[in-house]
Amino acid sequence: MKRLLQAPLVILVLLATTFLLVQAVPGDPFGGERAMDPQVRAALVSHYGLDRSVPEQFLRYLAGVATGDLGPSIAHKGRPVTEIIAEHLPKSALLGGLALLFALSAGIILGTIGALARRTPLDGATLVVAVLCLSVPPFVVGPILALVLGIHWGWLPVAGWDTARPATFILPAITLGLPFVGRIARLTRNGLHEVMDADFIRTARAKGAGEWRIAIRHALPLGLVPVVGYLGPAIAYLLTGSLVVERFFQVPGLGREFVESATNRDIPLILGTVLLYGVVIVVCNLLSDLAHGLVDPRVRR
Amino acid sequence: MIRAAVLALLAGVLAAGEADPDGWRADLRPRDDAWKAVPQRFVFNNESEPQSLDPALMTGVLESRLAMALFEGLAMRDPRTLEPRPAAARRWESDAAGLVWTFHLRPEGRWSDGQPVIAQDFVLSWRRALDPATGSEYAGMLYPIRGAEAYHRGQGPADAVAVRAVDQLTLRVELHGPCPWFLDLVTFHTLYPVRTDVVAAHGAAWTRTALVGNGPFTLAAWEPRSSIVLERSATYWDRERVPLERITARPVDDLEAAWSLFQAGELHWTPAIPAARIDDIKRHPDFIATPYFGTYYFRFNCTRPPFDDARIRRAFVRGTDRERVTRFITRSGEVPAPWFVPRGPQARGPGLAFDVEAARAELAAAGYAAPGKPGRPLPPVVLLYNTSENHKAIAEHLAQQWQEHLGAEIRLENAEWKVYLDRMKNLDYGLARSAWIGDYLDSNTFLELGRTGDGNNRTGWSDPEYDRLLAASQIETDPERRRTMLDRLERILVEEQCPVLPVYTYVNKALVREEVHGLHQNLLDHHPWQFIWLEP
Numbered sequence A: 001m002k003r004l005l006q007a008p009l010v011i012l013v014l015l016a017t018t019f020l021l022v023q024a025v026p027g028d029p030f031g032g033e034r035a036m037d038p039q040v041r042a043a044l045v046s047h048y049g050l051d052r053s054v055p056e057q058f059l060r061y062l063a064g065v066a067t068g069d070l071g072p073s074i075a076h077k078g079r080p081v082t083e084i085i086a087e088h089l090p091k092s093a094l095l096g097g098l099a100l101l102f103a104l105s106a107g108i109i110l111g112t113i114g115a116l117a118r119r120t121p122l123d124g125a126t127l128v129v130a131v132l133c134l135s136v137p138p139f140v141v142g143p144i145l146a147l148v149l150g151i152h153w154g155w156l157p158v159a160g161w162d163t164a165r166p167a168t169f170i171l172p173a174i175t176l177g178l179p180f181v182g183r184i185a186r187l188t189r190n191g192l193h194e195v196m197d198a199d200f201i202r203t204a205r206a207k208g209a210g211e212w213r214i215a216i217r218h219a220l221p222l223g224l225v226p227v228v229g230y231l232g233p234a235i236a237y238l239l240t241g242s243l244v245v246e247r248f249f250q251v252p253g254l255g256r257e258f259v260e261s262a263t264n265r266d267i268p269l270i271l272g273t274v275l276l277y278g279v280v281i282v283v284c285n286l287l288s289d290l291a292h293g294l295v296d297p298r299v300r301r
Numbered sequence B: 001m002i003r004a005a006v007l008a009l010l011a012g013v014l015a016a017g018e019a020d021p022d023g024w025r026a027d028l029r030p031r032d033d034a035w036k037a038v039p040q041r042f043v044f045n046n047e048s049e050p051q052s053l054d055p056a057l058m059t060g061v062l063e064s065r066l067a068m069a070l071f072e073g074l075a076m077r078d079p080r081t082l083e084p085r086p087a088a089a090r091r092w093e094s095d096a097a098g099l100v101w102t103f104h105l106r107p108e109g110r111w112s113d114g115q116p117v118i119a120q121d122f123v124l125s126w127r128r129a130l131d132p133a134t135g136s137e138y139a140g141m142l143y144p145i146r147g148a149e150a151y152h153r154g155q156g157p158a159d160a161v162a163v164r165a166v167d168q169l170t171l172r173v174e175l176h177g178p179c180p181w182f183l184d185l186v187t188f189h190t191l192y193p194v195r196t197d198v199v200a201a202h203g204a205a206w207t208r209t210a211l212v213g214n215g216p217f218t219l220a221a222w223e224p225r226s227s228i229v230l231e232r233s234a235t236y237w238d239r240e241r242v243p244l245e246r247i248t249a250r251p252v253d254d255l256e257a258a259w260s261l262f263q264a265g266e267l268h269w270t271p272a273i274p275a276a277r278i279d280d281i282k283r284h285p286d287f288i289a290t291p292y293f294g295t296y297y298f299r300f301n302c303t304r305p306p307f308d309d310a311r312i313r314r315a316f317v318r319g320t321d322r323e324r325v326t327r328f329i330t331r332s333g334e335v336p337a338p339w340f341v342p343r344g345p346q347a348r349g350p351g352l353a354f355d356v357e358a359a360r361a362e363l364a365a366a367g368y369a370a371p372g373k374p375g376r377p378l379p380p381v382v383l384l385y386n387t388s389e390n391h392k393a394i395a396e397h398l399a400q401q402w403q404e405h406l407g408a409e410i411r412l413e414n415a416e417w418k419v420y421l422d423r424m425k426n427l428d429y430g431l432a433r434s435a436w437i438g439d440y441l442d443s444n445t446f447l448e449l450g451r452t453g454d455g456n457n458r459t460g461w462s463d464p465e466y467d468r469l470l471a472a473s474q475i476e477t478d479p480e481r482r483r484t485m486l487d488r489l490e491r492i493l494v495e496e497q498c499p500v501l502p503v504y505t506y507v508n509k510a511l512v513r514e515e516v517h518g519l520h521q522n523l524l525d526h527h528p529w530q531f532i533w534l535e536p
Helices: A002-024 A038-047 A054-066 A081-116 A121-135 A138-152 A166-195 A199-206 A211-223 A225-239 A243-248 A254-264 A267-295 B002-015 B023-028 B061-070 B119-130 B148-152 B182-186 B196-209 B255-263 B275-281 B310-318 B322-330 B356-365 B389-406 B417-425 B444-450 B464-474 B479-496
Strands: B041-045 B075-077 B084-086 B089-094 B100-105 B163-167 B170-174 B217-223 B227-232 B246-250 B287-300 B381-386 B410-415 B431-437 B500-512
Touching (some): A081 A121, A121 A166, A138 A166, A166 A211, A199 A211, A243 A254, A254 A267, A254 B417, B041 B255, B061 B246, B100 B119, B119 B163, B255 B275, B310 B389, B310 B500, B322 B500, B389 B431, B410 B417, B431 B500, B444 B464, B444 B479, B464 B479
Antiparallel strands (some): B075 B084, B089 B100, B287 B500
8 A cells, every 4th residue: 555655756756857867968859960040949949848947847747747748749740749659659568468478488388397307407408598598688689580580581570560460570579578588487497496395295296196287286376476576577678668679670669769769859758758667667566566465475464 | 063053053044945844754764564564562761760741840861752752842853963853843934143033833733632733832831931930940941032031030021031923823933142053952842832721720740640742642651660651642743654653661770670671572772781781781782882962071179279270180181091991991882082072973072182291291380290209299189979880980990090190199989969969069079070961962062061150060160261252152153153162162171271071972872672763873862753663
C-alpha cells in the first residue's frame, strides 16, 4: 500500500529532474547546420512556449499531462508527442512480448535441463550456453543472425517490420531476447537446484516418482520464484524498446524515438518518453512484487 | 556551375520562343515498351524518417526527394544537365533587365483533388513560406523577390511581396535586383505550391492526414519509420507518361541494415553506404560514385591566435596533403580539392596545392619555427569535430600531417552534434571540421559563407573588400564579368585570406540495381521521379 502511494511521487520527481536537466544541456532544439534566421527562431521558441520561465513551463507541462496532452514534437513537425507514443509503443511492446516469450521458454527449458543434469557435462554445457547468451551483446548477435539466416541462407527477412510478414518479427525478437534467455536459465537452474533438495521433494522421491515428473510437477513452481522477481524489471526493459535492436532491424519502435529525442533536443518528446518509461517501470515493479507474493507465501508476511 | 547559371538565364529568355516546351522530356523516357512487362514498383532507401512533408518547412535532402514526387514547382531541373525546364509553368519570360518574370501556367495542371493549379496558388504559397509564423527555415530562398525579406522580417506587409496573379494562369514576379540564379530557386522545394486552403483546414497535420499535391505522385500511406508509399497521381497533367506506378520509401537509418536489405534484394536503390565496408562495396557491380555539390572543409577561428594571422592559415592549407585523405581514409572516389566551390568530375578550380616548403616559409614569415628547428613553436590548437567515425579518422590523420609538416600540436575534441553546432556558432574552437552542401546550382551558395556576419560564416573572418565584391557579383548580369568576380572571390577564400581549408569534394555514393533506368547521376543528386523506370 505504501509503495502504491509512493509511485506518483516518484514519477513527479523524475519529471522535475528531467525538466531541469534538459534546461542545463547545451544545444539548440531548433535548426541544424544551416544558420537560422533570428525571426524564424523567435517565432518557433514562442510557438513551443520556451520563452516562458522554467517554473511556468513546468507547471504548464504538468497541466497538459493531467489532460493527456504531452505537447507537440519539435523534430517531427506537426506530430503531437501522444501520437508518436501511440504509434511506436505498440511495436516496441509486440517486439518485447515476443522476445519475452522466447526468453521464458528457452530460458526455463535450458535451466531445467541444467538443474536435472547437475554436476554432469550436460549441466556444464547449459552453463556455457547461458553465459554466451548473456555476454554476447545484441550489436554482435544481430548482424551475425542477419548475415547467416537472412543473406546467406535466405530463410528470414534481414530487417524491417511488417505485420503482413510476421517472419520479420523473428530475428529482432531472438536478438532482443537472447540475453534474457541466459539470465532466466541461470535463475531457473539455481532455483530448481535449491528446491530439489527440499524435504517435500525427498518425500516425492520416496514415493517413487520419476525425476522429470518431480521436477516439473513439484519443484518447478517453487523453483521459478526467483524468475518471477526478475520479470518486473525485465518486462519494463523489453516493452519499452531497445535502441540497438530497433535500429539494426529497423523496427519502428519507441526506443529509437527516446534516444533520438535526446540527440535532437526535442524537449517535449524527451519528457513524454521519460514519463512513459517511468510509469512502465514503476508499474512493472509493483506488479512483480504482487506476483511474487502470490507465488511465494513467505513474501507476504 | 557558373555555366549552368548562365544557361539558366538564357533558358528563361529562350523558353518564350521554344515551339514545344516539353520536347526535352522525350529523351528521358523509355524508348520501347519492354518496361511494360515489369511491375513498376520501386523501393528505395530514403535514409531516415522525414521530419516533414511540407515543402515550406522541409530542410533536408531526403525530404526534398519525396517533395519532388508529391509537388511540382513552376520549373524543374533536367536530371542530365540540371538546367531549369518547364514544369507547372509551360513557359516564362523576363524583361531585359531580368527584374520582371512572367510565368504561364499549364491549363491542364491539376491538384490531386482535381482542382486546377492556378497562379493564385503560388501567390498564397510563397506568402505562406515567408510568413514568420510559418517558421520556414529556407524562406531566404524567396528574398530576391521585392518585398519578401521585409515581410519575412516583420517589417512589411504580405501584400507588398511582389508576386501577383495576373489571371488564372499568369504569375508575375518582380525582383528587387537582378538575380542570376533566380530560375534555379524556382526549382527549389520552398517555392513549390501548396494548397493553403487545405493547410488552413487541417493545421500542422495536413501532410499526414490530407496531403493534396500537384506532383506526379500522391501519398498513399505513411507509416512512420516503416515506409512511405507513393502512387502515380490520377490527376497529374503528364500522368500518361509516368512509368512508375508505385514508389516505396523506406527510412533505413542504419547503414549496415541498408546494406543487408540491398543484398537481400529488398531495395532498388540505397544512397547510404557503411564507410567501414567501402572496400568491399566498391567492388560491387551496382556501386556508383559521382561528385556531389558539397565540400568537406575546415573552418579556422580567425578571431584567436594563431589563426588570426592569415600566414598561419595559409601555412596549414599548404601543409595539407589532401590526396592522402581521399586515398587512404575516405576511399570512395572523393575529389581532393583545394577549391571551395565543387566542380564536376574533370573541372578544376583555384587553390593552394600541397607544398611543405611553402608552408614552412609562411610559418617563418609569421615568426614561428619549422618543426625540429630552434625558435618559437606554434601554440597548441583545438580541432573540433562532431562524433563520427569518418570525421574522427580524418581529424586524426590531418593532426598527424600538421604535426609532421608544421610542428603543430593538435588537440582533438569531439562533440555531439548539437554541442558541436553551439561551439562553432560561439567561435569556441581553433579548427572545426565543416561541410557545406550547395542549396542551388550557383557559386553564390558557397561564396556567401565568406560574407561578414553571415550566419553560416562561423569563422569570425571579415573582409570589406570581399563583402563589396560579393554584393556586386550578386547583381552582375553580364556572365563574363560575373565569372571573373566569382573567380576573384574564391581566390580570396582559398589562396589569399584562407578562412577555410577545403579538403575534398563529396561524392554521391549509392548502390543501384541494374534494372533501374533513368537515375541520371548529377552534381545535385537530383532525380525527378517521372523519368525513372524498371526494365530487366
